Amino acid sequence: MRTVLSIATICLAVLAVWYVGAVFLNAKWERDQAARAGVGIGWAEIVPATMSQERPVLPAPHQVAVEIWKTTVEKRITSKRSLVYHGWITLSATLLGFVMGVGLGILLAVGIVHNRAMDLSAMPWVISSQTIPILAIAPMIIVVLYNIGISGLLAKASISAYLSFFPVAVGMVKGLRAPDDMQLDLMRTYNASAWQVFWKLRWPSSLPYLFASLKVAIAIALVGAIIGELPTGSQGGFGARMLNGSYYGQVLIIWSALFGAAICAALMVGAVGLAQRAVLGRTGQMR
Amino acid sequence: MPETGAISASSLDLVFQTRGGPVHALSNVDLEVAPGEFVSFIGPSGCGKTTLLRVIADLEQPTGGTISVNGMTPGEARLKRAYGYVFQAAGLYPWRTIEKNVRLPLEVMGYPARERAERVAHVLELVGLRDFGRMFPWQLSGGMQQRASIARALAFDAGLLLMDEPFGALDEIVRDHLNEQLLALHARTGKTVCFVTHSIPEAVYLSTRIVVMSPRPGRIIDVIDSTLPQERPLDIRESAAFLELASRVREGLRAGHSYDE
Ligand SMILES: Nc1ncnc2c1ncn2[C@@H]1O[C@H](COP(=O)(O)OP(=O)(O)O)[C@@H](O)[C@H]1O
Ligand SMILES: [Mg+2]
Secondary structure, eight states: OHHHHHHHHHHHHHHHHHHHHHHHHHHHHHHHHHHHHTOOOOHHHHHHHHTSOSSOSSOOHHHHHHHHHHHHTTSOTTSTTOHHHHHHHHHHHHHHHHHHHHHHHHHHHHHHHHOHHHHHHHHHHHHHHHHSOHHHHHHHHHHHHHHTTOOTHHHHHHHHHHHHHHHHHHHHHHHHTOSOHHHHHHHHHTTOOHHHHIIIIIHHHHHHHHHHHHHHHHHHHHHHHHHHHTTTTOSSSHHHHHHHHHHTTOHHHHHHHHHHHHHHHHHHHHHHHHHHHHHHGGGTTTO | OOOOOSEEEEEEEEEEEETTEEEEEEEEEEEEEOTTOEEEEEOSTTSSHHHHHHHHTTSSOOSEEEEEETTBOHHHHHHTTOEEEEOSSOOOOTTSOHHHHHHHHHHHHTOOHHHHHHHHHHHHHHTTOGGGTTSOGGGSOHHHHHHHHHHHHHSSOOSEEEEESTTTTSOHHHHHHHHHHHHHHHHHHOOEEEEEESOHHHHHHHOSEEEEEETTTTEEEEEEEOOSOSOOOGGGGGSHHHHHHHHHHHHHHHHHHHTTO
16 A cells, blocks of 8 residues: 555646746747747746647657557557557567577576586676667677568567576576585485486575566567668568658657557566466575 | 494595685594484584584595595595485575475475475474465574574485584574474484584583584584483473583583683
């Protein structure tokens, strides 16, 4: 109850600031219009007018809400005007890239933990891969992949994978090394094989770390997919929506795509949270 | 087959190289443990009790001397799964239920599935945890967790049980109870037990032989054969024989300390 209340309070505060911002940022245009028409205008006229401009600098919240409503509920999902249509294009690339990135991250971590040469050599590369700004490298990746015949979904997914493997690799290295000396010694007294130590000790120990990493990875995979849609002049997706919106000065389209992406991110992080609860909650590891 | 001692060590030495210089954890340790014995190791902390047990278990390599376990090197004995080890903390895997924790060595050692269930049920019964198999470690008290870890070491067929202060963190009443159970268990199974403790009454109550150790360097200063009968009710601890043994252990401990201060 208290969390609901505090979340509601923050939402209301954000909305209030947003409305005030919309009034001030959009007021200039109303004043200019009035000046051009040669009429005087006061706040009483300006305030309502800023709420319903066709091309506002900052759209009011209800305008964004209406736009989202129109492009989701009131459009067929196969229509290119439908936010659901674009959402699915981005989401499919996100999920594919997420799966690829998680797989890669886990494999890297397993290698780093079990192989001394990889332990010494791989981590610096893993880290430096993330110090390069993704906005700079994404177009290059897309172009290179295009030249070897990979484009569209898989190309975008690879940007997602490029971003999302990182938190998984780092988290899993830590997780696979989580067993303490005593837990490892116990396995040694049983003369357990490396394979058994992995499946019966290292892997289960790493699951809490894995889920924490997955939450970061899925959110970042979405960002990757959107960025992957920017340089291709892609036919669809949130990224393409945002780009089109800015070409044609359609701020409302940008904002509704932005919100669509945020809602998707929240839902996916929530889904990972549910999976986490299902796997770890049962064994009392969530406390 | 010739009767070989369960454990036979001579002139055993172990020096740890640490940043603060070498630490002489074991010095010139001679030890013979016959099959079926219950041997306690007692001494102040840092006298090398844990190290000795770990050498027997092939978790630590001696830097000098020789040691054999069941007539083999400790390494060979470990590969043959000759011993069960009970650590100072229960060390149960938190994501496994009690039942599955006890089943862990059976899985690793490849016992057939049906036999696993039977053995788990049997050893849980033995340590009085029959009704707790489905619970997770965090749902059990410290004493129950330690009992589960003993059950885990008993689940498979190892003739040797190595226990490192298994009851050190438990309160007196629980400890008394577990001591009684352990004694009964030893009588029933005939396993060889090496038991580390720093409680004098515990050592005297449980053992057929008591090894008194002293630190810096870690060494054996006295080995005392128990004069107590095999049958030992808890109130044997008020008997004259018991008190005499206890005072001899105490003297040994004091002698080991005297030139330290
Ligand atoms: N892995 C290790 N590295 C360095 N020194 C150690 C190590 N293990 C134990 N020691 C040292 O060896 C001595 C004996 O330790 P230990 O066998 O644990 O004693 P006890 O179990 O009798 O308290 C201590 O001085 C301890 O600090
Ligand atoms: Mg110790």
